[in-house]
Amino acid sequence: MDKISELPDELLLKILSIVPTKVAVSTSILSKRWRFLWMWLPELEYSDSQGKSLLALRDFINKSLPLHRSPVIERLCLDLWEESHDSKVNPEDIKLWVETAVSRHVRELEVSYLSESNANMFPSGFFTCESLVVLKLRYMTLMDVPSTGCCCLPSLKTLQLESLTYVGVDSLQNLLSMCHVLEDLEVRFIQDEYPQMFTVIFPLLRRLTLSLPDCEWDLDEYEIDTPFLEYLKLEDWNESLWLFKKNMPSLREAYVHVESYALKSVVRSITSVKRLTVCSEVEEDQDVYGFVFDQLEHLELCVCKDDSLNLLVQFLKDSSNLRALDISILDCHGDKKTDDKFAWYKLSCVPECVLPSLQVFNWSRYIGRPRDRDIAFYVLRNAPNLRTATFRFEQGVPNPKTLKMELTLFPPASSTSHLEQARGSNATTDKLPKLAEPSGGDKEMS
Secondary structure (H helix, E strand, O other): OHHOOOOHHHHHHHHHOOOOOHHHHHHHHHHHHHHHHHOOOOEEEHHHHHOOOHHHEEEEEHHHHHOOOOOOOOEEEEEOOOOOOOOOOOOOOOOOHHHHHHHOOOOOOEEOOOOOOOOOOOOHHHOOOOOOEEEEEEEEEEEEEEOOOOOOOOOEEEEEEEOOOEEEEOOOHHHHOOOOOOEEEEEEEOOOOOOOOOEOOOOOOOEEEEOOOOOOOOOOOOEEOOOOOOOOEEOOOOOOEEOOOOOOOOOEEEEOOOOHHHHHHHHOOOOEEEEOEOOOOOOOOOOOOOOOOOOOOOEEEEEOOOOHHHHHHHHHHOOOOOEEEEEEEOHHHOOOOOOOOOOOOOOHOOOOOOOOOOOOEEEEEEOOOOHHHHHHHHHHHHOOOOOOOEEOOOOOOOOOOHHHHHHOOOOOOOOOOOEEEEEEOOOOOOOOEEEEOOOOEEEEEO
């Protein structure tokens, strides 16, 4: 210990920053050299996941946080979300700790607090904190947020709000409106706890995540104006109307899970995307929207809905640079099986050889229904530069050997492509035998 104590303060603080805050504070009893060292830690993390009750944690924070001496708190994490019968933490405690952090020019603040109490947890000075760059809130109540006329968070670039309870019509909108330089916004609502109308207008925003679970009423419009967005994740289980005010030419990646009603309003603004994951559907009597995805390189289509595969015809027609195609059921979308009687009715609408750039074709949880085979064979036949096609059979699928044989009996358009088959989530790939073309030439399929 004496040799360690001889190290410079800067190095010792780095060592203390690796261990939990409670352990770092406990080093104060080692010697005079260590007595005050922890007080200069740049990051503080208080969590009830360390096996202490919330009552004990509250007492520990009340004793240690006021002793902190660093002029700047780089990060303060208050992880208080675990339910506990002996919890004595109340909103006034949260308010006091946040006030202390603001006085220490906190740069990153993370608060998780699970409580049935609807009370204000932020001091008035919090909404004018000039140092705050990152704010992450979970399970809390957001209320009494002042209007933007008197408040501003001028440095805030990252804002994450998860499962908050919003008290007051304008609480969320007021908070968003005071973040003028925001670059990363994530809002995950809980059921029946989000406004029927709000706007996201940020000229500098680069990343946007919005998640809205199913609610019991019809929603109004949501307006999005983010012209320089690079990443979009939109999950909405309602028939909301999403109004994207401008196209997003800088968009590189998007994850879109919306009902068919909202699909057109979203798709029209993301045509410049390079990597797209989409879960939606187009019914047989609906128009397939004529939007050209001329920069799309990687498409993942979730087929957990009955009419999901109708979307594929749109992308095959209008994605001239598509290099990778994945068909799957996303893990978070359960084990829903779609209608076996459904047929891919618009195959005839797709011209032949429309996939000149496709190199990789993956199908996870392949079942081998007639419409599945039609699509698989169509892609193999119309992708002259395909390198690999991988089929991972659904767990418990009957007659996997028959499905394997069906795939190997259909020669792909590419003479250099490899057809691969795997079973189960952790299975290794089996090589399939070489097959002879009808014309007599060999095509290697493995």
